[in-house]
Amino acid sequence: MFETLGSRLQSVFDNLQKRGKLTEADVDVAMREVRLALLEADVNFKVVKEFVARVRERAVGQEVMRSLTPGQQVVKIVHDELVRTLGEPGRLNLGAQSPAVIMLVGLQGAGKTTMAGKLALHLRKQGRRPFLVAADIYRPAAINQLETLGKQLDIPVYSEGTNANPVTVCANGIKQAAASGATTVILDTAGRLNIDEMMMGEIKNIKARVQPIETLLVADAMTGQEAVRVATDFHQAVTLTGLIMTKIDGDARGGAAISMREVTGVPIKFLGTGEKLNAIEVFHPDRLANRILGMGDVMTLIEQAQSEMDMEEAQRAGQKLVSGDFDLDDFLKQLQQVKKMGPIGKLLEMVPGMNKMTADVDLSSAEKDLKRIEAMIQSMTTDERRNPKMIKASRKRRIAVGSGTSVQEINVLLKQHREMQEMMKQFQKGGRGRNALSSLLGGRM
Known part of the structure; x- marks a missing residue:
């Protein structure tokens, strides 16, 4: 919901942090942009006026002007005042009354x-x-x-x-x-x-x-x-x-x-x-x-994972992944557990810095891709999930028809699964694990 407001404010602060020392004029320009961003986000005019006044008073004070990182100090001030405006944490006061x-x-x-x-x-x-x-x-x-x-x-x-x-x-x-x-x-x-x-x-x-x-x-x-x-x-x-x-x-x-x-x-x-x-x-x-x-919001992400995921199952899956014995049945279970936590876009916005990395990524397309992978695996028999090597041409055609996908997509899924297994086995052996990961990522490491 706060994507537009967030992107506007982040743009303002990116410009501030590119500067060295800040002048009062720099702060005024930034505050004007903050004011416009808040008004466009439907924040009440009086609230905006008071908020910007509090931020400006602190931003032109000694704590910023003498700081070695003035741009970051302004971001911190805006953060502090935003928290102050949003109020206290949400706690129900249920008292001793029952019910x-x-x-x-x-x-x-x-x-x-x-x-x-x-x-x-x-x-x-x-x-x-x-x-x-x-x-x-x-x-x-x-x-x-x-x-x-x-x-x-x-x-x-x-x-x-x-x-x-x-x-x-x-x-x-x-x-x-x-x-x-x-x-x-x-x-x-x-x-x-x-x-x-x-x-x-x-x-x-x-x-x-x-x-x-x-x-x-x-x-x-x-x-x-x-x-x-x-x-x-x-x-x-x-x-x-x-x-x-x-x-x-x-x-x-x-x-x-x-x-x-x-x-x-x-x-x-x-x-x-x-x-x-x-x-x-x-x-x-x-x-x-x-x-x-x-x-980001790492704490909420952790709490959601603890609430929605079967942590024992996740630990077992992690052990199998490290050993290179992670089959498609395990992958399906983990995919379904992640889905319980909510849409991919919502999860990614909780990871610090991820909003900028995914700014040009079509997250709705990523959601569809995950659904297609889930459909492909669900169209396999239990034996096929546990032993993907047995999936030959006729089985691939059957799985493709059952999942509404193509044989080419089945091939890509099976190839990615094999490469993941090989990579984890290399990590187990040590030494060559990093090279294996680097080759999978196209030599970017």
């Missing part, structure tokens, strides 16, 4: 019901016992969707249909959750296409009745400047305790997240990063600032 009640509010279409399921799954991974309450009585589809999510995740869902009172539904749902031993209740309240008095009156009544410990606004990051007004109105009505930004993986310009946090003073708790139910991240301002400035 702890979380109320989700927001406009229709922001992804509130899906987020209820994502949040429930996240909390269960943290060792809690979540319970979902379908309080959106105006949309039968919302109730059905939450019940479907509950079955999919094996998490209980309470509903009373479309003819009940939402306040009563929430109160009864919490009682049911307490009786079942749940430790956290998530209330999926109704949304509207626009804010209206009925909507605000309803969530006010729910909050007064059940006293949720967290009241979280689920906001669509793609709504731009309008998101600030929505957040302000909800905060004035029910006193929000946090924000959840959805559709972060979309092509929005990103300013809504920065603006909403600064204007309301309410912390961002979570980011919705995709359609899958595990596509939710705890908000870390420093990590998001790193991504915006092209510094």
Whole structure:
């Protein structure tokens, strides 16, 4: 979502770092570009003005002008002020109350019901016992969707249909959750296409009745400047305790997240990063600032790997790879584990410096290539995967037809697998391993 903003800011800082000593005029030119980049990213005008003023005050101070690396110092200042603007890390305050009640509010279409399921799954991974309450009585589809999510995740869902009172539904749902031993209740309240008095009156009544410990606004990051007004109105009505930004993986310009946090003073708790139910991240301002400035996000990448990958299986595969005994069945398993972590583009943006290296790379094409490789391997028998040498002409034709690919593509896959095995065997022998790797990379080492 922050690609355009990130690339603009990185361009500004690249120019700064090419200079030796910075003058006040250099800083002013850079700040003008930063201001334009933020405004184009839909950051609120007042937020931009205050942000740039803070950065400029520090950038023309002694810490930069006397620095041996003034350009890098300005980047650090922007990073620090960006973290300050984005606020504190996203932590739920569930206290000692049991069950702890979380109320989700927001406009229709922001992804509130899906987020209820994502949040429930996240909390269960943290060792809690979540319970979902379908309080959106105006949309039968919302109730059905939450019940479907509950079955999919094996998490209980309470509903009373479309003819009940939402306040009563929430109160009864919490009682049911307490009786079942749940430790956290998530209330999926109704949304509207626009804010209206009925909507605000309803969530006010729910909050007064059940006293949720967290009241979280689920906001669509793609709504731009309008998101600030929505957040302000909800905060004035029910006193929000946090924000959840959805559709972060979309092509929005990103300013809504920065603006909403600064204007309301309410912390961002979570980011919705995709359609899958595990596509939710705890908000870390420093990590998001790193991504915006092209510094990567290694910690989130590690956490996702630990969460989604079978680490014992990965270790076994690593041992087989080093020994040169890594067959196509092992490769397929690792490919499927990597896919669980999300799109390739999203993973690469977390690697420091990778954004510049892949700027001219068609990542959507890379995704398609991985799918084709997966299809080819899945079209093989178990014996063929474990012993690719047995795959001769007739088998190649069958695999190509089954995977929708060509015999030439099958040949390329088998050749790459053989070369990888040979390379790892050379590493095992020592000495010649580096030469083998160099030849595979076209002599670039």
